[in-house]
Amino acid sequence: MLWEGRLHVLLINEEPALCNALAISLRHCGHTVTVMGSAARARAVVPNVAPPELLIANTELGKPGCGLAIAEWIRNFWPRLPALLISAGCATEIPEEICAPTTLLRIPFTLTEMSAAILEVAAPLVGAGMI
Numbered sequence: 001m002l003w004e005g006r007l008h009v010l011l012i013n014e015e016p017a018l019c020n021a022l023a024i025s026l027r028h029c030g031h032t033v034t035v036m037g038s039a040a041r042a043r044a045v046v047p048n049v050a051p052p053e054l055l056i057a058n059t060e061l062g063k064p065g066c067g068l069a070i071a072e073w074i075r076n077f078w079p080r081l082p083a084l085l086i087s088a089g090c091a092t093e094i095p096e097e098i099c100a101p102t103t104l105l106r107i108p109f110t111l112t113e114m115s116a117a118i119l120e121v122a123a124p125l126v127g128a129g130m131i
Helices: 016-028 039-048 067-074 111-127
Strands: 008-012 032-036 054-058 083-087 102-106
Touching: 008 016, 008 039, 008 067, 016 032, 016 054, 016 111, 032 039, 039 067, 054 067, 054 111, 067 083, 083 111, 102 111
Parallel strands: 008 032, 008 054, 054 083, 083 102
Antiparallel strands: none
């Protein structure tokens, strides 16, 4: 089952084909998507954008801006921002220093699995009126 929502999603991914597929899928589910093609672009633009309600980032983003680091950095602006980190090969656990709420989604994944992960990480905050 797909979770349809109306979240403003900040999507950071350096692989154009995957980034486009994710953006299309998220928009299909009713979300608004702001796409950043790299961590460097996100660092330049994020201070000037409307607050997102969900961050989706690839953990393998080019150094020094891996998804884990960019999630920490972005939370300087929005401390309660839920993050969905996607990965083809990183650790299976999120380091303790990455503040919750954060969920890891392993590549490959289906649209249904992505929707479930979004629901897991964002729905409690949305339901509580925190975002």
